[in-house]
Amino acid sequence: xxxxxxxxxxxxxxxxxxxxxxxxxxxxxxxxxxxxxxxxxxxxxxxxxxxxxxxxxxxxxxxxxxxxxxxxxxxxxxxxxxxxxxxxxxxxxxxxxxxxxxxxxxxxxxxxxxxxxxxxxxxxxxxxxxxxxxxxxxxxxxxxxxxxxxxxxxxxxxxxxxxxxxxxxxxxxxxxxxxxxxxxxxxxxxxxxxxxxxxxxxxxxxxxxxxxxxxxxxxxxxxxxxxxxxxxxxxxxxxxxxxxxxxxxxxxxxxxxxxxxxxxxxxxxxxxxxxxxxxxxxxxxxxxxxxxxxxxxxxxxxxxxxxxxxxxxxxxxxxxxxxxxxxxxxxxxxxxx
Amino acid sequence: xxxxxxxxxxxxxxxxxxxxxxxxxxxxxxxxxxxxxxxxxxxxxxxxxxxxxxxxxxxxxxxxxxxxxxxxxxxxxxxxxxxxxxxxxxxxxxxxxxxxxxxxxxxxxxxxxxxxxxxxxxxxxxxxxxxxxxxxxxxxxxxxxxxxxxxxxxxxxxxxxxxxxxxxxxxxxxxxxxxxxxxxxxxxxxxxxxxxxxxxxxxxxxxxxxxxxxxxxxxxxxxxxxxxxxxxxxxxxxxxxxxxxxxxxxxxxxxxxxxxxxxxxxxxxxxxxxxxxxxxxxxxxxxxxxxxxxxxxxxxxxxxxxxxxxxxxxxxxxxxxxxxxxxxxxxxxxxxx
DNA sequence: CTGAGGAATGTTTACGTTAACATTCCGTTG
DNA sequence: CAACGGAATGTTAACGTAAACATTCCTCAG
Numbered sequence: 001x002x003x004x005x006x007x008x009x010x011x012x013x014x015x016x017x018x019x020x021x022x023x024x025x026x027x028x029x030x031x032x033x034x035x036x037x038x039x040x041x042x043x044x045x046x047x048x049x050x051x052x053x054x055x056x057x058x059x060x061x062x063x064x065x066x067x068x069x070x071x072x073x074x075x076x077x078x079x080x081x082x083x084x085x086x087x088x089x090x091x092x093x094x095x096x097x098x099x100x101x102x103x104x105x106x107x108x109x110x111x112x113x114x115x116x117x118x119x120x121x122x123x124x125x126x127x128x129x130x131x132x133x134x135x136x137x138x139x140x141x142x143x144x145x146x147x148x149x150x151x152x153x154x155x156x157x158x159x160x161x162x163x164x165x166x167x168x169x170x171x172x173x174x175x176x177x178x179x180x181x182x183x184x185x186x187x188x189x190x191x192x193x194x195x196x197x198x199x200x201x202x203x204x205x206x207x208x209x210x211x212x213x214x215x216x217x218x219x220x221x222x223x224x225x226x227x228x229x230x231x232x233x234x235x236x237x238x239x240x241x242x243x244x245x246x247x248x249x250x251x252x253x254x255x256x257x258x259x260x261x262x263x264x265x266x267x268x269x270x271x272x273x274x275x276x277x278x279x280x281x282x283x284x285x286x287x288x289x290x291x292x293x294x295x296x297x298x299x300x301x302x303x304x305x306x307x308x309x310x311x312x313x314x315x316x317x318x319x320x321x322x323x324x325x326x327x328x329x330x331x332x333x334x335x336x337x
Numbered sequence: 338x339x340x341x342x343x344x345x346x347x348x349x350x351x352x353x354x355x356x357x358x359x360x361x362x363x364x365x366x367x368x369x370x371x372x373x374x375x376x377x378x379x380x381x382x383x384x385x386x387x388x389x390x391x392x393x394x395x396x397x398x399x400x401x402x403x404x405x406x407x408x409x410x411x412x413x414x415x416x417x418x419x420x421x422x423x424x425x426x427x428x429x430x431x432x433x434x435x436x437x438x439x440x441x442x443x444x445x446x447x448x449x450x451x452x453x454x455x456x457x458x459x460x461x462x463x464x465x466x467x468x469x470x471x472x473x474x475x476x477x478x479x480x481x482x483x484x485x486x487x488x489x490x491x492x493x494x495x496x497x498x499x500x501x502x503x504x505x506x507x508x509x510x511x512x513x514x515x516x517x518x519x520x521x522x523x524x525x526x527x528x529x530x531x532x533x534x535x536x537x538x539x540x541x542x543x544x545x546x547x548x549x550x551x552x553x554x555x556x557x558x559x560x561x562x563x564x565x566x567x568x569x570x571x572x573x574x575x576x577x578x579x580x581x582x583x584x585x586x587x588x589x590x591x592x593x594x595x596x597x598x599x600x601x602x603x604x605x606x607x608x609x610x611x612x613x614x615x616x617x618x619x620x621x622x623x624x625x626x627x628x629x630x631x632x633x634x635x636x637x638x639x640x641x642x643x644x645x646x647x648x649x650x651x652x653x654x655x656x657x658x659x660x661x662x663x664x665x666x667x668x669x670x671x672x673x674x
Numbered sequence: 675c676t677g678a679g680g681a682a683t684g685t686t687t688a689c690g691t692t693a694a695c696a697t698t699c700c701g702t703t704g
Numbered sequence: 705c706a707a708c709g710g711a712a713t714g715t716t717a718a719c720g721t722a723a724a725c726a727t728t729c730c731t732c733a734g
């Protein structure tokens with residue numbers, strides 16, 4: 001059997017048992033005070049006996065809203081950023097006593113249209129779409145006119161609100177931070193070459209260097225692990241000019257640092273290193289890695305706000321949430337040469 | 338305005354515009370084939386023009402189920418285990434094309450009763466309750482007779498299905514693994530003394546040692562960080578008999594290993610170390626930490642199954658999901674003394 | 675040409691709830 | 705004691721959908 005929506009026990013069932021009208025039961029269920037204590041007690045007893053639960057379906061059919069926000073995701077749900085943003089949505093929802101309705105699309109390549117059309121049939125007052133970064137129909141997607149829609153994406157959309165963390169800003173901040181410390185030879189050590197966040201971090205780094213008139217040395221790539229970072233770090237040792245390394249994530253940064261140190265270089269005295277994501281959280285003893293911390297929770301929170309309380313204006317907002325550099329101990333003034 | 342459930346546009350609005358009956362529109366919406374192509378086309382056009390979306394509320398009011406599973410959590414939602422289990426629920430749900438409805442209870446001390454009563458009013462066909470480990474009303478809680486209920490908890494419940502990962506089993510496996518490798522002096526290095534998982538891991542370790550007739554040396558405690566592990570590791574160096582360390586999580590294990598090595602001991606030749614959670618994932622170069630991996634995703638998946646497809650029997654099931662030791666390079670045969 | 679039969683479409687009804695309005699039953703007041 | 709008024713409770717209707725049944729229309733066999 002399909003479990004009844006609600007419990008299969010209705011107001012009128014309770015009413016019959018308690019010897020009152022359905023409306024009175026409804027009043028009790030909704031804590032109206034226009035019920036005699038004695039009646040209320042009888043009704044409550046009847047509810048209890050029958051296992052009455054109000055029907056969400058019937059209630060929202062009348063009320064016209066659901067107090068829930070929808071989140072549709074495809075692809076890797078475990079990646080740190082996506083996870084934190086999801087948690088941000090959930091927490092923001094909880095603060096307003098909303099539920100979060102999550103659907104995961106099995107198809108990695110799912111389109112916005114597919115996601116939206118599945119979500120349209122669910123009990124949500126607004127939807128947040130968080131798919132892979134290269135959705136096919138991004139440009140052409142037309143959001144339902146009747147369901148406030150937010151896309152989590154760094155790209156702007158002509159008809160939907162978008163929000164994301166500022167990947168470019170991360171690179172710019174890091175480059176400028178190094179420059180402020182006197183560095184001019186700033187290298188990039190990447191993760192997987194084809195990954196979206198790697199591409200955008202590298203692009204930001206490159207642009208920042210160019211606009212500031214600094215030399216761009218061909219970046220290196222590996223996977224996202226510390227072992228890979230170590231290997232790349234060993235190659236980096238040859239690069240005598242380099243005094244600053246921007247690693248595409250923290251594990252790589254760790255690998256690079258270990259390699260540099262094994263090669264006899266001091267960090268940060270000889271070479272400064274910054275990671276990205278600020279994901280280590282006390283996992284390595286005595287390593288105080290300077291890193292860039294994104295504000296993922298806030299991205300989720302903003303997405304929730306936009307989805308449940310869409311702004312009136314004509315132009316949909318496009319929001320980039322900045323993060324910040326968490327200063328620790330792997331960056332120093334550039335050494336005099 | 339509260340956004341309409343559905344779109345505020347109903348079947349009959351579409352019907353009027355398309356010049357057909359509401360039922361015909363319904364048929365189109367549900368992909369029935371009993372509609373002439375020409376009619377279907379007209380209806381689809383009308384739907385599009387009006388921005389029609391089916392009303393979830395009305396549909397489920399008729400259908401009697403929601404195709405969604407509820408998950409209520411309180412406390413720390415970011416902790417690794419809880420996060421993975423949550424993801425397990427979501428993934429299992431996705432496989433069956435269910436949604437997951439998540440509510441976070443702001444109150445850390447929320448009771449099962451509170452969680453359940455909030456969930457009872459939501460569009461879910463079953464509920465999973467995952468609160469703090471020491472809910473006040475655990476023993477007395479009476480699940481709604483009409484909503485299949487699963488509690489994620491290591492404790493057994495007389496009236497609810499429960500599932501969790503096997504914290505005790507973790508300790509037992511680790512102790513036995515050490516014993517198999519010839520170790521007899523097995524120490525425990527804990528995290529926060531009052532934390533639930535620390536307590537149960539320590540208890541398991543102690544019991545296992547006792548039943549196997551091995552010496553129990555008073556365990557140490559810190560917080561959960563590598564720095565804390567390092568400090569405790571330094572103290573451990575005094576303990577000349579010790580050949581095996583069970584660290585309450587991986588960060589602590591890392592700290593211990595660094596300390597031992599800094600003190601001139603070799604890992605694993607002199608001392609073997611095992612962590613728990615298997616959480617490092619390539620974050621530290623050349624450290625192949627043997628660790629115990631819980632099967633959290635599966636816990637979530639089982640919870641989903643129990644909640645949406647409750648077993649018939651009288652006695653509610655109590656399931657402990659075993660994990661496994663992931664053998665890497667920090668454990669060796671006990672040294673000859 | 676007639677009627678059977680099937681395809682397409684329409685009509686009715688019920689799902690459970692609650693707002694709005696209607697009724698009943700008091701005690702109180704003039 | 706009658707009339708008023710407010711508290712408690714009951715009745716009706718509507719929310720949007722889809723199953724069940726009813727009707728219409730067309731085709732095709734006889």
